[in-house]
Amino acid sequence: MAVGILLVTHPGVGSALLDTATRLLGTLPLPAAAFELPFEADPATLLPAASAALRRVQSEDGALLLTDVYGASPARLALQLVRIAQPCRRVAGLSLPMLLRVMNYGEQSLDELARTAANGARNGVVLDDA
Numbered sequence: 001m002a003v004g005i006l007l008v009t010h011p012g013v014g015s016a017l018l019d020t021a022t023r024l025l026g027t028l029p030l031p032a033a034a035f036e037l038p039f040e041a042d043p044a045t046l047l048p049a050a051s052a053a054l055r056r057v058q059s060e061d062g063a064l065l066l067t068d069v070y071g072a073s074p075a076r077l078a079l080q081l082v083r084i085a086q087p088c089r090r091v092a093g094l095s096l097p098m099l100l101r102v103m104n105y106g107e108q109s110l111d112e113l114a115r116t117a118a119n120g121a122r123n124g125v126v127l128d129d130a
Contacts, residue, residue, distance in 0.1 A: 003110050004057030005032040005102060007094060008050065008078040009068040011039065014094075021099050029106040031057045036074075043077040054081050054088075062087035062110040064102065066094045066117060089114040097124025 007014030014034025022028055035053040037046060054063055065082060067075040070092035082088040091098070091114050101120025102113060 002030050002059060002106050003061045003108075003113050004054075004059050004063040005030050005099075006054050006057050006063055006065050006078075006081075007032070007034040007067070007099075008065055008074045008081070009034065009036055009094060010072070010074055011036045013068050017094065017096055017099050020096060021103060024100065025103055029103055031059070032103075033057050037077060041073075043073050043080070046077065047080055050077055050081055051085065054085055058085060058088070062089070064088070064110060064113050064117065065090045066098065066102070067092050068094045091117040091121075093118075093121045095121050095124055097121060 014036050018032055018034050033053055033056060035050050057063055065078040065088060067078045069075060075092050078090045082090045087110055089110055098117050098121040102117050105116045108116060
């Protein structure tokens with residue numbers, strides 16, 4: 001089995017990143033979906049729908065929740081999901097380099113994959129002095 005990936009983001013972010021990753025990789029090696037929280041939505045009312053999205057990707061190995069901005073509504077919703085659905089890990093700062101790194105190391109355990117996600121985001125930031 002493989003860890004499932006759920007992107008919990010602001011509108012348009014998660015789906016665009018999944019579409020781009022699919023275009024670059026062909027087929028995604030891990031089950032993945034995006035749950036996008038509308039700006040005006042109350043996260044508490046969307047918890048059941050987010051939980052259903054998580055169940056669709058989660059395996060017995062767990063799920064990795066990737067969220068765009070730490071502390072924002074999607075990240076807070078992802079934290080609620082982590083508390084009710086185990087095993088789960090949450091990593092904030094979602095970017096295309098993070099997502100691609102996760103997809104390229106799909107054989108890793110949940111804890112390893114969470115560290116790989118964070119490293120992918122950090123390594124994806126380059127100050128180009130050229």
